[in-house]
Amino acid sequence: MTELYIDGVSAVLPKDFSVQVKRENPLFTKNGEYTYDITLPLGNPTNAALYEHLNRLNSVTEVASKRTAILIADNRVYCDGTEIITGWTDESVSIQIASGNSELNYIIGNDLQISSLSGMPVTAAITKKAAVEHIEKRYPDVDYCLTMVYDRDGEEILNPWVNLTTGSPDLTPGNVSSLGSVSPDLDRFIPQPYLCVYINSLFEALGYKLTDNLLAGTAYEDLFICHAVRTMKWCEMLPGWSVGDFLEQLELMFDGVFVVDNRSRNVRFLAKQKYYHASTTSHVRWVEDVYEVETADEDDEPETVNILQSDVRYAFPDNAYWRGRCLPDTVKAAARKSTIDIGAIPPQQGGFVGRMDYWFGSSQHQQTDTVWTDGETRRKTYYGTMSGEDHAGDRDRWILTDEFAAIERADPEQEVELEIMPAEIRQTGKDFFRGDGAGLTVPIYIPMPVVDGGSGSSGDEDDGSEGRTPVSDLINNSSTGESDGTPSKNNIFVAFYGGAALPVENTEHYVVLDIPFAYTDEYLYVWDSNTYIQTNTEGKTLRLTDLQTCFWEGTLDVDQRNEIKLTSHDPNLYDPRGVFEIRNKRYVCKEIEYTLDAGGRKGAWTGTFYPAKISDTEADARWILADGKWRDGGVWLDNGRWLDS
Structure with a gap:
């Protein structure tokens, strides 16, 4: 019935x-x-x-x-x-x-806009006590941080801080451009929500509860949404973004999938590569002998993105900053290429860069039209700067570049462009540090989110012909693509919150300031002194190669090119999200279709399956009677227990 x-x-x-x-x-x-x-x-x-x-x-x-x-x-x-x-x-x-x-x-x-979700949080007016608390604490203790952000439109710093070290270090909100008495300017404090919290708040506003988040417990839980929108309403921080587009970009960036439980209205954000971990296997009976196998054409794109088989790049704005951190094709085509043993170069003060003449000898200089790649790992790329009249006696140094290079496959199935990307972090001018009763001028590097959709100026492109142009000029003059000048929704910029200890290079001192800061990579290049600051020692970075290592790689091996359609009279009602064993072969399910009439289920049901290589221990959770813990990779012993081999 x-x-x-x-x-x-x-x-x-x-x-x-x-x-x-x-x-x-x-x-x-x-x-x-x-x-x-x-x-x-x-x-x-x-x-x-x-x-x-x-x-x-x-x-x-x-x-x-x-x-x-x-x-x-x-x-x-x-x-x-x-x-x-x-x-x-x-x-x-x-x-x-x-x-x-x-x-x-x-x-x-129908493109429901995030800005229409009235149920998202609204941060109360920030007091001095609350401001300090959201600097000293991190996720999950607080929902947002208050690191400094530069508002390009208003041409001023949001979340301004000064540092006072009279006695013990103290965090005090105030006007960073003044050496006078501290004058709190809390009206310019705008919350920068952690990405994990923002996702959770989004689902709560939709009437769902996020119970699992693949970012939680990883280094990426420190990511926050970096914006310069002057609002306390979280729904207004991503103007122009629909809920669907936002969730799709999250799935692309972290190779995840949102799974909704229809009864509890709980949502899980799961990594695709771990989707079937500890899943039970369903043994389907009474399968008809006749079945269909549909092989997709090589030219057909799969319904879902396999990011390990796709070219992946960030949709960076077109400006010199990002051309230096993701070299355009025109630059790569025009510049010479070579490799170098980075390990043979001694480090400079504060970090990573070595002296060029140590590599070449005192009589030679780095060619500025060459891009050098770390020969051992090929993880880092550099170009060189030569000594000039303005730097008399200076020695040539490495300049880290192409940190956020695109990943290009040998035979890509698709091209993926990520609209959630690292925030631009640059020096905005000289800010002031007060220590021991005296003012000390230091450069401060803070995020500068783009507010106009990312179109930038372009210049003449070098064709790689005779008379090569220095790489720095290629970067400054190259255009990454065409733009019709039509404004679009902004990209979503994210960065790691680094706490309140900011290492800063000064002409006289190398100091550590108790000023909140953000970073996107392991090193931050300081242009004034041609040196690097190591922003974190935990290897937290938004390089695509590191995202691939952390989230994309795994053991999921599913053949989506060969669909198998089966018909079964098995009376059970199966969840398509599980693993299926059919005639001693293991499959994962794409879809199952049932026909119901007034009397109940009518006839057989049909299912579309993909052949999959999933181990026994991955498909079925193993129980150890001795200590009551779940294990995988187990072997069966004579005494009736599963133990790891």
Whole structure:
């Protein structure tokens, strides 16, 4: 028997009732569970009362109610979600039921803007005590940080700080451009929310709860959204961004997938490579001998992105800063290339850069039209600067470049452009440090988020012909792409919060300031002194190669090119997100489709599967009786226990 409950009321189904229910795996599609059209007659009192509000509407676009809908057959829940009205007449109404990821897609459909989510947090006016607390503490103890950010539009620093070291170090909000008495300017303090908290707040505003976040517990939980929008409302911090676009970019950047539980309305943000870890295996019975194998053409793009088989790059704005950190193709084509043993170069004060003449000998200089790559790891790239009249007696030094280079595959399936990217961190001028009763001028490096969509100036491109141009000129004059000048939504800029100890290079002193700072890589280049500051010792970086190591690589081996469609009479109701064993072969499921009539499930069900290589210990959790802990990689012993080999 099949039953349909709308907002807790049992609807009357027609005698010839028939509907198809589809349950899809969000790892391979954007959908979850949903039904095709269900047609209900309005000639009976129950259904007429359920849909009497339709008489007062002129079009289906005006239907705003999102009532609960539960479809039950044979005492099993096939769909538990939200009712979607697709059309009606005087005699009948057509509805669909969306559940899980499909329900979320329906709620955020039609490009729902984050700015429209009134349920997101609103930070109260920041007091001096609260300001200090959000500098001294980090996630998860606080929801946002207050590191300094430069507002390009207003041409001033937001979240300004000065440092007082009379006696013990103290953090005091104030005007960083003044050497006079500290004058708190708390109106210029704008919260910079941690990315983990922002994601959680977004789902809470949508009526969901985020229970698992793949960023939590990793170095990337220190990431915060860097912005210069003068607002305390979190929903206004990403203007122009829709919920769907934001979630899609998160999935791309961290190779994850959002999985929605249709009953609890809980959401998990899972790494694709660990999607099937500790999943149970379902053994499907009564499978028909006839099946279909559909092989995709090599030219066809897969439905979902396999980031390990795709070219990946950040969608950087076009300016000299990012041309230096992600060398344009024109620069790479025009510059000479060579390798060098970075380990043979002694470090300079404060970090990483070595003297060029130590490598070449005192009679030679670095060629400024050459890009040098670390020959051992090829992880870091450099170009050189020669001594000039302005730096008499100075020796040539390495300049780190191409830190955030694109990843290019040998035979890419797709091209992925990430719109969540590292924030631009540059020196904004001279700020003042007060110590021992005297003023000391030092350069401060802070994030400078782009506010105009990222279009920048371009210049003439070097064609690599005779008379090569120095790499620095190539970077300053190269254009990364074309721009029609049309403003678009800003990219989302993120950075790691580094706490309140900022290492700063000064002409007379190398000092550490108790000023909050942000970073995006392991080293920060100080242009004034041609040296590097090591921003963190934990290797936290937004290099694409490090994202790949941390999030993208894994053991998930699924053949999405060869779909296998099977038909089964197995009476069980299976979750497509699990692992399936069919005729002694292991598969993962893309989708399962059932047909229901008034009497219950009708006939066999069909499923689309992908061949997968998943180990026993990955597919099934192992229980150790001795200590009551879950283990993987176990072996079976004669005494009936699983132990790690």
